[in-house]
Amino acid sequence: MTFNEYLTDVVVIGAGFAGLTSAVTCAQHGVKVLVLEKMQAIGGNSIISDGGIAAAVTKEQNEVGINDSVTMFIDDMLKSGEGLNSEAHVKLLCMEAADAYQWTKTYLEVPYLSRVDIFGGHQVPRCYTPTSISGRTLIQQLKIKLESLGGKIITGARVEDLLFDDHKTVIGVKVNTNYRFRSNNAPVYQLIKSTKGVIIASGGFAGDVDYCHHLNPLIPKEMLTTNKLSADAQMLNVAQQYQAATINLDQIQCIPWTTPDESGYHQGGLFGDYIVSSAGILIDPATCKRFVNEQGNRKQVADQILNLGHWVLGIVDQSSVTQAGWDLTHVLSQGIVKAFDDWSTLASAYQLSSTELITTIANYNQQLMEHHDEFTKIIDQLVKPLVNPPYYVMRIFPKTHYTCGGLVTDLGGRVLNHHQPINHLFAVGEVTGMMHGANRLGSCSISECLVMGRVVGDVISTE
Ligand SMILES: Cc1cc2nc3c(=O)[nH]c(=O)nc-3n(C[C@H](O)[C@H](O)[C@H](O)COP(=O)(O)OP(=O)(O)OC[C@H]3O[C@@H](n4cnc5c(N)ncnc54)[C@H](O)[C@@H]3O)c2cc1C
Numbered sequence: 330m331t332f333n334e335y336l337t338d339v340v341v342i343g344a345g346f347a348g349l350t351s352a353v354t355c356a357q358h359g360v361k362v363l364v365l366e367k368m369q370a371i372g373g374n375s376i377i378s379d380g381g382i383a384a385a386v387t388k389e390q391n392e393v394g395i396n397d398s399v400t401m402f403i404d405d406m407l408k409s410g411e412g413l414n415s416e417a418h419v420k421l422l423c424m425e426a427a428d429a430y431q432w433t434k435t436y437l438e439v440p441y442l443s444r445v446d447i448f449g450g451h452q453v454p455r456c457y458t459p460t461s462i463s464g465r466t467l468i469q470q471l472k473i474k475l476e477s478l479g480g481k482i483i484t485g486a487r488v489e490d491l492l493f494d495d496h497k498t499v500i501g502v503k504v505n506t507n508y509r510f511r512s513n514n515a516p517v518y519q520l521i522k523s524t525k526g527v528i529i530a531s532g533g534f535a536g537d538v539d540y541c542h543h544l545n546p547l548i549p550k551e552m553l554t555t556n557k558l559s560a561d562a563q564m565l566n567v568a569q570q571y572q573a574a575t576i577n578l579d580q581i582q583c584i585p586w587t588t589p590d591e592s593g594y595h596q597g598g599l600f601g602d603y604i605v606s607s608a609g610i611l612i613d614p615a616t617c618k619r620f621v622n623e624q625g626n627r628k629q630v631a632d633q634i635l636n637l638g639h640w641v642l643g644i645v646d647q648s649s650v651t652q653a654g655w656d657l658t659h660v661l662s663q664g665i666v667k668a669f670d671d672w673s674t675l676a677s678a679y680q681l682s683s684t685e686l687i688t689t690i691a692n693y694n695q696q697l698m699e700h701h702d703e704f705t706k707i708i709d710q711l712v713k714p715l716v717n718p719p720y721y722v723m724r725i726f727p728k729t730h731y732t733c734g735g736l737v738t739d740l741g742g743r744v745l746n747h748h749q750p751i752n753h754l755f756a757v758g759e760v761t762g763m764m765h766g767a768n769r770l771g772s773c774s775i776s777e778c779l780v781m782g783r784v785v786g787d788v789i790s791t792e
Pocket residue numbers: 342343344345346347348365366367368371372373374375376377378379380381382383486487488489530531532533555556557559560563564594730731757758759760771772773774775776778
């Protein structure tokens with residue numbers, strides 16, 4: 330069979346943050362770059378993300394008196410990774426994150442909310458969210474910049490295989506240009522040759538819950554996901570066929586702050602992640618008691634909920650919502666979050682013992698007044714007694730969210746086969762596995778996509 334051939338310098342597989350950032354960087358070097366995206370629209374999981382980026386030692390932190398350091402950021406990521414992440418990769422990310430964040434503001438002109446958020450496992454607030462509270466703006470701006478620099482994107486084009494020469498150097502890809510997700514379209518194959526190399530930026534596989542369960546049976550088969558269902562391991566598996574090494578594939582992050590009362594991660598997820606995690610409490614409906622430090626990292630909190638084996642209740646009061654500055658109109662009108670004027674009505678709505686619930690809340694409030702918490706929660710300005718009705722409640726259960734493991738790469742993003750780079754093969758973003766170990770801290774994936782995307786773009790363009 331003969332195929333049409335197309336020649337470029339660099340092929341990028343996947344048009345999410347990682348792929349588009351590396352493509353823009355290549356194009357800045359004057360390198361001819363082609364991005365292949367299997368879906369009809371670009372963006373992957375990046376476009377449905379909150380767009381939150383973590384970075385230490387920024388102007389925004391300085392303005393509100395937050396004392397942070399790159400060392401503290403590194404410590405937080407290593408602690409959360411439980412020894413399974415590569416210290417060298419973590420250092421690179423933490424050192425470069427502030428510059429990458431600044432790049433999105435000045436070079437890509439992404440506007441951000443004037444607030445600095447904290448998520449579980451970070452010692453201090455260091456997370457910045459675009460005004461759209463979504464990854465959409467950054468994706469749009471990356472696309473505009475790439476095209477203005479002469480880079481090209483083809484959608485509906487799934488890479489099915491890697492091409493090698495006789496010296497085991499990657500020289501291109503085989504792509505199905507008639508790909509439609511979950512349809513039986515007859516494939517139309519094309520060979521795309523690349524003189525400088527191929528960058529795999531195909532994202533994670535948390536959208537394929539069956540595969541997650543296969544790799545880690547502790548993930549229930551029926552668990553829901555925050556990901557697009559197209560987020561799968563197909564491209565990772567192609568690389569594995571050519572002896573690309575992988576690491577930590579069983580480290581699948583379940584985000585604890587999601588609700589079974591909406592699909593994916595939307596306004597309910599934001600309510601859990603931004604308000605309950607920092608200012609609220611979690612109650613086990615079976616006992617009416619708290620069971621975890623709500624400020625714990627995602628893995629700590631999700632593991633505790635999974636141990637219980639059923640949904641729990643996330644509760645905040647009106648002061649927490651006002652302080653967070655969040656508009657709850659949508660979640661309330663959809664019945665995802667419910668409001669109650671007193672504890673007894675709340676208890677009866679969820680068939681809880683009113684007496685036990687009131688006792689739990691009274692104990693919690695008392696502990697905050699005495700500046701100690703039985704779960705060692707840090708009592709900062711966000712954590713206040715729950716005394717101002719209405720009380721807002723959401724049912725909470727984890728969903729698969731992020732795959733911490735993936736391809737083994739060196740600090741230049743070269744894919745390794747037993748410690749040797751596979752010539753001209755690079756990887757970046759969630760498909761890689763060096764950065765987060767046992768658990769990714771909130772907002773650190775986008776920092777990784779940006780930092781490593783720029784690194785890989787520089788390396789492939791200049792080698
Ligand atoms: C709901 C949600 C909210 C999130 N919020 C945040 C946040 O605020 N901060 C943060 O740091 N992280 C967040 N994350 C995680 C973060 O968004 C992702 O880890 C990150 O965007 C992954 O970027 P990526 O470029 O590696 O992959 P993706 O954005 O998933 O892009 C990969 C692309 O590759 C394409 N592709 C795959 N295989 C092929 C193939 N064979 N051929 C061609 N194309 C292919 C896919 O279709 C996809 O478009 C969130 C995730 C979700 C799901």
